[in-house]
Amino acid sequence: MGVKRRKDSLSDSLQICLSYPLLHISLFFFEAVLCSVIIYHISYTEIDWKAYMQEVDGFLEGNWNYSELKGDTGPLVYPAGFVYFYSVLFWLTSQGESIISAQIIFLGLYLFNLLVTWKLYRKSGLPWYYFIAVSLFSYRVHSLFLLRMFNDCICALLCYMCVLFITSSRFKTSALLFTLALSVKMNALLLLPGICVVLVCSGGLRLLVQFVALSISLLILVSSPFLYHDYHSYISKAFEFNRQFFFKWTVNWRFVGEDWFLDSNFHLLLLCLHVTLLILFGWFVWRPRSLKLLDILNPNFRGLIPLLSSREMCVIIFESNFIGIICSRTLHYQFYVWYYHSLPILLFNSGAPLFIQLVLFLCIEYSWNVYPSTGNSSSLLLGCHLILLCYCFSRVFVTKHKKSKTK
Numbered sequence: 001m002g003v004k005r006r007k008d009s010l011s012d013s014l015q016i017c018l019s020y021p022l023l024h025i026s027l028f029f030f031e032a033v034l035c036s037v038i039i040y041h042i043s044y045t046e047i048d049w050k051a052y053m054q055e056v057d058g059f060l061e062g063n064w065n066y067s068e069l070k071g072d073t074g075p076l077v078y079p080a081g082f083v084y085f086y087s088v089l090f091w092l093t094s095q096g097e098s099i100i101s102a103q104i105i106f107l108g109l110y111l112f113n114l115l116v117t118w119k120l121y122r123k124s125g126l127p128w129y130y131f132i133a134v135s136l137f138s139y140r141v142h143s144l145f146l147l148r149m150f151n152d153c154i155c156a157l158l159c160y161m162c163v164l165f166i167t168s169s170r171f172k173t174s175a176l177l178f179t180l181a182l183s184v185k186m187n188a189l190l191l192l193p194g195i196c197v198v199l200v201c202s203g204g205l206r207l208l209v210q211f212v213a214l215s216i217s218l219l220i221l222v223s224s225p226f227l228y229h230d231y232h233s234y235i236s237k238a239f240e241f242n243r244q245f246f247f248k249w250t251v252n253w254r255f256v257g258e259d260w261f262l263d264s265n266f267h268l269l270l271l272c273l274h275v276t277l278l279i280l281f282g283w284f285v286w287r288p289r290s291l292k293l294l295d296i297l298n299p300n301f302r303g304l305i306p307l308l309s310s311r312e313m314c315v316i317i318f319e320s321n322f323i324g325i326i327c328s329r330t331l332h333y334q335f336y337v338w339y340y341h342s343l344p345i346l347l348f349n350s351g352a353p354l355f356i357q358l359v360l361f362l363c364i365e366y367s368w369n370v371y372p373s374t375g376n377s378s379s380l381l382l383g384c385h386l387i388l389l390c391y392c393f394s395r396v397f398v399t400k401h402k403k404s405k406t407k
Contacts, residue, residue, distance in 0.1 A: 023128055024118060027135055031114060035107045038146050044099050045147045048073060052151070053096030056087045066226055067233035079238040080223045081183025082151050102149055110145040113157045116164055117341040123167055123310035130344040137361065140333065140368045141340050150334040155185040160341065163191070163317050166198060167310040175211050179218040186239060187324075187338055193278050194320025197286045198313045204301040245330040251368065252331040254378035267329055274327035277389075281323065285393055286316045315349045318342040319392055326385045336368045350391035360384050 051071030058069045069076040069083075076083070093101045114135075121130060145153050158181035165174040178195070181188035199208040220227070226234040247258040260266050288304060295301050308316075318339070325331065325339050343364065347357040367373075367381035 023131060027131060028111065028114065031135055032107075032111060035110060035142065035146055038142055039100070039103045039107065042147060044103065045143075047148050047150075049096065049099070049102065049149050052086050053090055056083055056090050057095070059083050060087055060090065064226055064229040065233055066230065066237045075237060077237055077240055077243065078151060078185055079183045079219075080226055080234075081180055082185065084222075085154055085184060086151070103146055106145050106149050106153065109153060109157055110142070113145075113153075113160065113341070116157065116160045120160065120164055120167070120314055121344060123164075124314045124345050124348070125311055126344055126348050130348060133358075133361065134341060134344055137365050138340065140336050140365070144334050144337055148334065150337070151184055152187070152334045152337050155181050155188060156337040156341070158184065159188055159191055159321075162195075163314060166195065166317070167313050169202065169307070171199070171203075171207065171211055172214065175214040176218060179215045179222065182215070183219060183222045187335070190321045190324030190338070191317050192320070193282070193323075194286070194317035197282060197316050197320075198308060200296055201288065201291065201304050201308050203303045205296065205299065207303070245332075248372070249332045250330040250378070251333060251335075251373045252328065252378050252381055254373045255375035255382075261330075270327045270329060274324060277323045277327070278320065281319060281393065285319070285395070311349070314342075314345050318345055322346060322385075322389070322392075326382075326389060333368065333371070346388060346392060349395065350388060351395040352388070352391045356387075356391075360388055 048071075051073040054071035055069050055076040063069060066076060089102060089105065090096055092105065093099070096102070117134070118131060144150055158177050162174045162177035162181060165171075165177060178188060178191070195211070196208055199211050223234060223238070226238075244262070247254075247261050250261065253261050256266070288308075291304065321339055321342065325335070328335070343361060347361060350357070352360070363380055363384045367377045367384070370377035
């Protein structure tokens with residue numbers, strides 16, 4: 001018994017030591033040094049940065065027609081926020097020529113993204129070893145931020161900030177951040193179903209309508225110069241839902257073959273699967289048992305008492321995003337940042353044994369680091385995703401929420 005008590009005491013002491021500022025400061029310093037080493041000792045890889053600069057250069061020269069903004073990789077296909085963000089980077093990096101300046105800026109964005117996600121981990125009750133794992137196993141993510149400087153990194157940071165403010169019930173600020181994320185890249189929409197569930201549980205349909213109305217208004221405001229000049233070219237390019245992707249870049253569907261990958265029936269199947277999974281999770285996993293459909297439709301419903309916990313909010317939103325990723329028509333290598341930093345929260349709350357969590361995490365990381373992707377690597381990635389999804393679906397929150405009094 002004495003030996004067991006000493007072991008328990010040692011474990012508790014380690015948990016206390018590593019759960020508070022010492023761990024964060026040490027990891028932050030380690031990451032800052034590691035990122036600096038990567039920048040100065042690993043060659044920058046040109047993929048999209050030059051094309052980004054060419055696209056915003058046309059805008060800065062006074063061309064507001066979206067159909068005429070192009071780069072070496074093709075026409076501009078991102079919303080207006082992308083243009084504004086990268087116009088600032090164009091100015092800060094000597095018209096895109098100072099690569100080292102751009103890398104230092106993205107180093108700052110990477111470290112800030114860590115601080116935001118660590119805050120979400122603390123709110124979700126994650127143990128100390130998840131903080132360490134997310135830093136040690138992020139080879140691909142370091143590369144995407146520091147050596148490629150994709151707009152996906154900016155969008156992901158804004159999405160995590162949006163979730164952080166939602167967990168603090170600062171819904172107007174979160175609507176602003178969600179709009180900024182959506183204006184950089186459309187993948188922010190994958191979080192929206194989960195956000196809607198959280199908003200309904202927090203304040204009923206009224207809060208949801210307010211959030212959506214504010215987001216749409218802000219998105220129109222951000223896009224207004226391009227909408228005024230030529231709304232058709234802007235909407236058709238910035239929100240090109242029927243865009244055809246190249247099979248050679250897919251990470252997740254390599255094993256299906258190019259013919260099936262390009263088949264519209266396959267795309268429709270994925271869309272139906274996406275909607276079905278959202279409905280199943282929304283009703284059987286995310287919905288508190290005390291919440292009935294008639295309550296949601298009641299205009300006087302003001303949310304649950306008490307509110308959803310920060311952990312519940314994070315899990316619901318990140319599972320929504322994860323479902324969208326599984327059902328995506330394709331995943332390119334830069335898309336990994338869409339969900340990498342949310343994986344610890346999904347794994348921790350999945351109910352899977354710790355060993356299974358570790359295996360899934362390592363296998364997912366491995367799949368994203370196989371270049372070019374193969375049938376085996378994409379099969380492994382999908383298999384890990386589906387196993388994690390099954391664990392998530394089998395986990396149901398034990399809620400003690402009650403319906404709020406109607407007014």
